[in-house]
Amino acid sequence: MSNVAAPATEGPDRADHPLHVAIIMDGNGRWAAARGLPRAEGHRRGVEALRKVVRAASELGILYLTIFSFSAENWSRPATEIGDLFGLLRRFIRNDLATLHRDGVRVRVIGEREGLEPDICALLKEAEDLTRDNNRLNLVVAFNYGSRQEIAHAAQRLAREVADGKRDPSSIDADTLGQYLDAPDIPDPDLIIRTSGEQRLSNFLMWQAAYSELVFVPVHWPDFDKAALEGAIAEYARRERRFGGLAAKTGS
Ligand code: FPP
Numbered sequence: 208m209s210n211v212a213a214p215a216t217e218g219p220d221r222a223d224h225p226l227h228v229a230i231i232m233d234g235n236g237r238w239a240a241a242r243g244l245p246r247a248e249g250h251r252r253g254v255e256a257l258r259k260v261v262r263a264a265s266e267l268g269i270l271y272l273t274i275f276s277f278s279a280e281n282w283s284r285p286a287t288e289i290g291d292l293f294g295l296l297r298r299f300i301r302n303d304l305a306t307l308h309r310d311g312v313r314v315r316v317i318g319e320r321e322g323l324e325p326d327i328c329a330l331l332k333e334a335e336d337l338t339r340d341n342n343r344l345n346l347v348v349a350f351n352y353g354s355r356q357e358i359a360h361a362a363q364r365l366a367r368e369v370a371d372g373k374r375d376p377s378s379i380d381a382d383t384l385g386q387y388l389d390a391p392d393i394p395d396p397d398l399i400i401r402t403s404g405e406q407r408l409s410n411f412l413m414w415q416a417a418y419s420e421l422v423f424v425p426v427h428w429p430d431f432d433k434a435a436l437e438g439a440i441a442e443y444a445r446r447e448r449r450f451g452g453l454a455a456k457t458g459s
Contacts (some may be wrong), residue, residue, distance in 0.1 A: 234403025234427030279353030311343030318352030
């Protein structure tokens with residue numbers, strides 16, 4: 208994702224409509240606990256919500272939808288829950304990839320692949336390869352992703368180029384570093400939504416979020432639907448994005 212914050216001008220041709228929406232899908236566990244169900248059931252219902260939201264995003268003319276599906280910090284959860292989450296990813300790709308492809312969805316994956324099981328890496332690659340030429344909606348799956356790790360890797364790659372004499376340190380600015388992140392061609396998110404009422408980024412797209420509008424929704428992820436997405440977009444439309452400049456009324 209590029210580090211240049213710019214207003215959304217593509218998509219449904221309205222500056223108040225987000226081109227790129229990113230979602231922290233939080234609250235699966237609490238949704239399940241409130242119903243006396245196992246956490247795994249909350250995650251399973253979370254995938255159902257995800258299916259609906261992907262369809263809704265496409266219908267609403269969103270061009271990029273980034274979802275936080277497994278964080279670098281989620282490894283600290285019990286092994287059984289990690290197994291459940293990986294199982295859901297496997298099933299999601301096996302069961303839904305053909306439909307996503309038919310619907311013109313391009314799947315992209317950000318995050319660290321090293322250390323993931325080979326069959327997971329193969330499935331992620333299969334999803335990316337099959338859908339490479341689609342352009343209706345880019346579904347960016349943040350898997351084994353952490354923003355600090357992403358930035359550290361970018362710094363490592365730049366440092367290597369300096370050490371190899373291929374780059375002058377004084378040539379490195381914010382734009383340069385942005386080009387070394389996981390998906391430099393994807394525009395920064397206009398809108399970041401977090402469900403479940405929690406109000407923090409939790410190591411998600413922290414570089415790219417420099418000028419994102421943040422909307423915190425009080426429903427748990429399994430209950431998030433098209434109407435909730437529309438509500439968050441309506442909230443976004445009410446915000447005034449200034450990108451460090453002046454308000455439109457006073458800035459001319
Ligand atoms: C947060 O709920 C959610 C996650 C850690 C994972 C999100 C995963 C899914 C929606 C399903 C898997 C996605 C794919 C693409 C297969 P939580 O467990 O932190 O909930 P809590 O805070 O209420 O405990």
